[in-house]
Amino acid sequence: MAHHVNLERRRQAIYGWILLSPAAILLTTFAFYPSLATFWASLMSRGTRRKPPEFVGGRNYSDLFADPTFWVVVKNNLIYAGATIPISISIALAMALWANSKIPARGFVRTAYFTPTVLPMIAAANLWLFFYTPGLGVLDQIGSLFGLPSVNWLGQPETALWAIIIVTIWKEAGFFMIFYLAALQTIPEDLKEAADIEGASRWTYTRRIVLPLLMPTTLFIVVNALINSVKLIDHLFILTKGGPNDASKLILYYIWEMAFAFFDAPQAAAMTILVLAVLGIVAAIKFTYLDKRTHYQ
């Protein structure tokens, strides 16, 4: 009997590994090995035709920290994250509260909020180009109605990053809305009735009952929004190309530029490792802190 159990266990182990092997091979090829290779590349010098790459330790990192553009890009990305995360989440919450209440044309309102989510970032950038173009663009036309001067939203350092931020918020708020919408629909009706009997105002009900109940959803969305603040950079290619004067350049765009425009792979690798480290911290927080509240079984 014991022998039989042992045999069955061994058979299961073999099946398990066979089933996993395609995924394991691909994950190793396109995630784990590249991560290690990036780390290794970040420790090597940039090879030339005469001189092969050699081990330089932390020099790429110290070069990176000495590069003023790097700090501009980091600052931009912090502003980008710091603006897009809270603003898009607040708008998403407002959208969900509205789309969940009894208002006229609710179907249209929901569709309007969610539609940007299904558009490619490149298409979104093209649509917004029509708003931002100086002189001809929609924003300038509206401004000129009020006698405001023409503004080159994408062409001046003070506004370029904000123009990028607005497109990102527009793109992701509707996506976050649906998670709030789903969470709102799980809140039992009797809480609302009880609040009404107690004479609580709608505002008090929202602030004291709804928002605390939405907390787990908010944390989930924050993690997503954080990842997006690294990932969503496609519109830079259309709208600003990181300019003017690096004013709207974000980290992932800079990595791309380093590697594929300046051909400085070691610098790009060092920057990639730093991004992975930040993402790793986010992952650690998510798995240790957030997952204590939600159960995956």
Place this chain on the structure above:
Amino acid sequence: MKALSQHIEAFGAMVLALVWISPLLFAFWAAFHTTSDAVNFNLSAAWTLDNFRTAWAGAPWLRYFLNTFLLVSVVLIGQFVITTLAGFAFAKVAFTGKDIVFILVLMQLFILPEVLIVENYAMVSRIGLFDTILGVGMPYMASAFGIFLMRQAFKSVPIELHEAARVEGCGWFGILLRVYVPLARPTYLAYALVSVSTHWNNFLWPLIVTNSPDTRPLTVGLSIFGAPENGVDISVISAATMMSVAPLLVAFLVFQRQFVQAFLRAGIK
């Protein structure tokens, strides 16, 4: 008082909805008008299809559509096969090391393929897949997210069905194919919608790995077409943009409920 505040809220919701949809409406309107009419907001101007003709003639769009279609199909088929097998292993097979491997898989949720562009580019070139549609799709096939989703779906299948199928003489593979896969259909549908819309819209990685019109997907084609160096005017860009988002947008408007449900199912694990 209460009625008043409700009216204000309904008004706010409507204004936000109009603001949110306006970029799309303006582009739609511009696509059907001459550039000068579009930028002057000449509301009585005649409608025209000229922008679409100019845009269509300006790039091999048919090829781009075909490439995008092939790309999302290749990715989806690969993902279905790989995540089904791996998800089943994690959900229903007991073996040592399972938990550690599962944590490794979850880590991939945070090692974004977008961040590893440099090394993945080197890898794809090394295995001879540079400038191929398979090369664009391959890094996304073993999606940790998909494996996770399938594992959850398979876990909820009652073990009695599994046992019954085994008593009937079904092997492991038969049980997976005849019991688990049919029962997980809603999950497959949800995953398919999310995957298709993600890869239809993906840009940075295809930009790096493709190098010719024969492999370039729509997003990359659109970005090249709209580049300022080409000096295309705003109405023509709007027409090209409308053209390339039309299939997904129409599908979304028709199957809106399923789309939203899919994103929800995929997001809330």
